[in-house]
Amino acid sequence: NAGVTQTPKFRVLKTGQSMTLLCAQDMNHEYMYWYRQDPGMGLRLIHYSVGEGTTAKGEVPDGYNVSRLKKQNFLLGLESAAPSQTSVYFCASKGVEGGNIQYFGAGTRLSVL
Amino acid sequence: AQTVTQSQPEMSVQEAETVTLSCTYDTSESDYYLFWYKQPPSRQMILVIRQEAYKQQNATENRFSVNFQKAAKSFSLKISDSQLGDAAMYFCAYRSDSSNTGKLIFGQGTTLQVKP
Numbered sequence: 001n002a003g004v005t006q007t008p009k010f011r012v013l014k015t016g017q018s019m020t021l022l023c024a025q026d027m028n029h030e031y032m033y034w035y036r037q038d039p040g041m042g043l044r045l046i047h048y049s050v051g052e053g054t055t056a057k058g059e060v061p062d063g064y065n066v067s068r069l070k071k072q073n074f075l076l077g078l079e080s081a082a083p084s085q086t087s088v089y090f091c092a093s094k095g096v097e098g099g100n101i102q103y104f105g106a107g108t109r110l111s112v113l
Numbered sequence: 114a115q116t117v118t119q120s121q122p123e124m125s126v127q128e129a130e131t132v133t134l135s136c137t138y139d140t141s142e143s144d145y146y147l148f149w150y151k152q153p154p155s156r157q158m159i160l161v162i163r164q165e166a167y168k169q170q171n172a173t174e175n176r177f178s179v180n181f182q183k184a185a186k187s188f189s190l191k192i193s194d195s196q197l198g199d200a201a202m203y204f205c206a207y208r209s210d211s212s213n214t215g216k217l218i219f220g221q222g223t224t225l226q227v228k229p
Contacts, residue, residue: 031214031215033215033216033217035219040122040221040222041221042117042119042219042220042221042222043204043217043219044219045216045217045218048214048215048216050213050214050215056214058216088156090158092158092217094215100146100163100208100215101148101160102160102215102217104157104158106155106156106157107156107157
């Protein structure tokens with residue numbers, strides 16, 4: 001079972017470059033989420049989606065954009081990367097049923113120089 | 114807004130002994146869910162245990178159990194018979210039941226070291 005798959009696993013960017021992180025889930029989940037993890041701050045929600053074609057802002061959305069064109073995919077974009085976006089990014093998904101449990105991908109470590 | 118606080122950045126325990134990780138939260142809601150996630154060095158977030166606020170009985174999963182004190186807004190995790198594989202960062206998380214977004218609010222995390 002693949003579950004939640006994130007690509008890439010690692011990436012180094014220069015300030016001002018753009019990139020897209022891909023999250024794919026094969027569990028037919030309605031809800032998908034993007035979090036960032038920084039030392040001493042736990043995981044903070046960037047954007048989320050409650051269904052195909054919908055997106056909404058989370059706690060720290062500035063500098064990021066997202067799209068959910070297909071139910072199984074949730075893309076996180078950085079249009080102009082900044083050093084403050086150096087972090088580990090996690091995608092998660094959740095079904096309507098199943099005990100309200102979020103299932104996480106393995107994370108993407110991003111460094112912006 | 115809801116908040117989750119883990120006041121212990123680091124904890125250590127001797128193998129085979131018991132350790133308790135603390136978590137407090139702040140909310141005005143009566144219905145919600147609480148979770149403990151484990152993050153080993155591989156970075157993968159693994160659900161350890163889940164508690165529904167409307168249930169008075171404390172959740173238990175094998176060697177892992179919680180002490181849920183709703184009035185005190187406390188949700189501690191007890192690990193019994195600690196094993197080397199329990200070494201990881203542990204996150205406490207809150208989810209509102211009144212919102213249909215399913216968003217999780219995480220604490221800062223506690224790094225658990227298990228000594229052989």
